[in-house]
Amino acid sequence: MEEAVYGNEKQIKRKQRIRLAIVYALVVFFAIFIIIPFYWMILTALKSYDQVFRSPPLLWVSPANWQFANFSAALEQAPFLRYTVNTVVVAVISTLGTIITTVLSAFAFARLNFKGRDVLFMILIATMMIPGEIFVITNFLTVVRFGWIREQTYLDAILAMTVPFMTSVFYMFFLRQAFKQVPDELYYAAKVDGKTDFQYLWRIMVPVALPTITTITILNAMNTWNAYIWPRLVSQQVRFQLVSNGLRDAFDDTAGVIMYHEQMAAALIVTVPLIIVFIMLKKYIMRGVSRSGIKG
Amino acid sequence: MLEEQQNIKSWFYLAPALILLSIFIFYPIFNAIFLVFVKDFNYLQGTHDGFTLTENFRYVLRDPNFSMAMLNTMLITFVSVPLSVIIALLISVWLNAIPVKKIQGFFQTVFFLPYVTNAIAIGMAFAFLFNQYYGLINWFLGLLGISPINWVGMGASWGRAMFSLLVYITWLGLAFKIMVFLSGLQGIDKQYYEAARVDSASRSRVFKRITVPLLSPMIMYITVTSFIGAFKAYTEVIGMFGERLGPAGDDRSMITIVALVYDALDRSGVPGALSEAAAAALILFAVTLVFTFVNLQVSKKRVHY
Incomplete structure (x- = not known):
């Protein structure tokens, strides 16, 4: 009897944990959707001319190659x-x-x-x-x-x-x-x-x-x-x-x-x-x- | 005597605001009504050529851009508002379900970011996201085996450009709604949920029977203000497409009603142009009024206070 109750509780706990995991997954999914334009803006701002006009696009540029000169170029515009x-x-x-x-x-x-x-x-x-x-x-x-x-x-x-x-x-x-x-x-x-x-x-x-x-x-x-x-x-x-x-x-x-x-x-x-x-x-x-x- | 004194004093406190409001709000309302009923108004000379009841309205309605502007504005309103309200509602419910306050706070900040960005800057970022060759969207579609689509570039179709614009406007509208809903959710008495748990009501039932009804005043408020805001869409179009208001080669295909007002205003030196602007603005006002009224009627039946 006790065992059954305990088992039931465990089941509820597990259900709750799964539910929470789904909530986190959904929140993270939409958070990525929100972040992407910002990421794309920052990434593009740091790319070189060749990297920007490349197809398929690069999804990451290593920090060593970040083009901070883009900012001074922008300020010249x-x-x-x-x-x-x-x-x-x-x-x-x-x-x-x-x-x-x-x-x-x-x-x-x-x-x-x-x-x-x-x-x-x-x-x-x-x-x-x-x-x-x-x-x-x-x-x-x-x-x-x-x-x-x-x-x-x-x-x-x-x-x-x-x-x-x-x-x-x-x-x-x-x-x-x-x-x-x-x-x-x-x-x-x-x-x-x-x-x-x-x-x-x-x-x-x-x-x-x-x-x-x-x-x-x-x-x-x-x-x-x-x-x-x-x-x-x-x-x-x-x-x-x-x-x-x-x-x-x-x-x-x-x-x-x-x-x-x-x-x-x-x-x-x-x-x-x-x-x-x-x-x-x-x-x-x-x-x-x-x-x-x-x-x- | 004392009453008289308070009267006079009150008007002193009100004076700065009232003077500004008279010049920049009240007078413009009456002037707009004047403008819309005069013919060939010339603001440089302050002259006009008699009065007319409908000519300025007819001029706007006959403008080949008008039906396009109306269609675009309606589409933006009736797609982006319901979509962003529903998505924002879901996100805020999920956010509210996160038990760790620090993590919740972090995501809250993330979801709020679109609210504190410049609509032009982020519109440009969206335009580049949708770029046919160098954009992220087509890269992703490429993974699914879809060949690059021309969303916003030269010669892009109206439908694709509109789709991209709708994605952007919906995205932009989420932040404010999520914040309002979340603060509403946090104000709901936990007892309701406890009671539902005791009755072992299902999640979707709790959402439908407790969350939505208790949040309904806020949903209503957000829906009404978002409708009013969406009818005025314009800056978003400029952010994505520039002053051209459409993909290259298809100028003004994303034109909105507000854009008609500013188009006319740009020609302010031409006699009658300001009257057209006023007519377009009054049409916008009429549309807003009708839909606000409809919204309020619907809410009378649905909203639980």
């Missing part, structure tokens, strides 16, 4: 370091602007009472439904009218790329949720202490919402890194471009055969900073993404 600086400048300015405007307005929506608050908030939320393309058309005309396009200086280009993105209804909504979690008692206590609303916002609300602000910063910076359409539309000189535009323009096959090893080296130069940032700030990014998903 286009000033990617300059594009990176431009992108960082745009990301920093637009993120700072976004955080200032959204913190202030989210505070008003979360904490202050004013006429028409809920109606206004509903209207703002409704605009999130509208595809950005509808705004882009007029925004382009607006930045032209602001004088940021014709005879464009670097400052003009930066303004055109940042000012239209210095606020966001989505982040406002996101921050309002964070602010709402601060108990009302703190607000009244601060009032009794003679603190102004602004002091309260700065000393209490902002520190409490810091994780959300961090998340917004990261998401916003990543958006800038990926921005393609708007910068292409408004940057009038090659040297004002951002990384995505620079990368695409430098390696279009309209100019003939693509030097894939140089193209992939450039792609790697553009990709690596983001991955480094991601690995450093993994916790915040993942939290931000899962939270922005839960909001629905």
Whole structure:
């Protein structure tokens, strides 16, 4: 009897172990599927001309033969370091602007009472439904009218790329949720202490919402890194471009055969900073993404 | 008095955001409606040649690229969204079943990588993966005895180019969905699974009867936002095919609705071009609205809150 029970348990254990093995196998299989494009990018970036244009392709190149010269060749194709600086400048300015405007307005929506608050908030939320393309058309005309396009200086280009993105209804909504979690008692206590609303916002609300602000910063910076359409539309000189535009323009096959090893080296130069940032700030990014998903 | 004060103060806090929103969101909405109903608008002079109800829409609909753009956009949406939602759901369930937290964390990072890459850079990598002679895909197919296929190169057929594009877009969409589903799964009370174990319910039954229903609000959210996102596909096409929007020799065969908007915008100096852009954008908006509405109707019946 005891033996039978024991045997049964063993069987269940074995079944579980097989199940786990299958789970691992499936996860590894899909992980490989995810990794392959990255591997291919890195491998190609390290191949020589002869190795790239070889059929069937080489699946591995020994480290002794890695062609780091591809990276300098890629940098000669286009000033990617300059594009990176431009992108960082745009990301920093637009993120700072976004955080200032959204913190202030989210505070008003979360904490202050004013006429028409809920109606206004509903209207703002409704605009999130509208595809950005509808705004882009007029925004382009607006930045032209602001004088940021014709005879464009670097400052003009930066303004055109940042000012239209210095606020966001989505982040406002996101921050309002964070602010709402601060108990009302703190607000009244601060009032009794003679603190102004602004002091309260700065000393209490902002520190409490810091994780959300961090998340917004990261998401916003990543958006800038990926921005393609708007910068292409408004940057009038090659040297004002951002990384995505620079990368695409430098390696279009309209100019003939693509030097894939140089193209992939450039792609790697553009990709690596983001991955480094991601690995450093993994916790915040993942939290931000899962939270922005839960909001629905 | 005090109320009045709070009112005024509130508007000060709102002012920076509201000023920007008025210029870059509210005004453009009204202006788009204006643009779509005027004839031959010339933005350099700010003049137009009277009003029209349908001409700009008709112009877009008659554009030989329009039906192609609509077909491509629909295909991208209705293939890549369901596919990536299902695959992401499965992967996140498997990930969640990994008992060792460190290993789970490692794979989580791997699956998240596509989210933090540049869509242009990785699109280029995909284009080279699909290269007829030097790509990895055809090497692999070669192992199975399939001779090299021209996926994205000069003269590639529409179907093959679209297949490659769909693989890329599906791949790109997985990361975000996996993260959202995984965080949802980790929020499910373990009691449900304990109860199912006591009842010795089968795995697939547990998945169908517990996991999916409890995750349904998130599945819904992801599906709706992914649909909206997929209708706007454009950068992915540029990443893989460049500004040509198609394989060499078959320019614009991968064109999407958003691409129509930007095509028209590129001709902004031509009278009427901006109105076409506005018409295309409003058509996109209408399509998005209809499908969001349908999605929400379906979810009313299916989603368990």
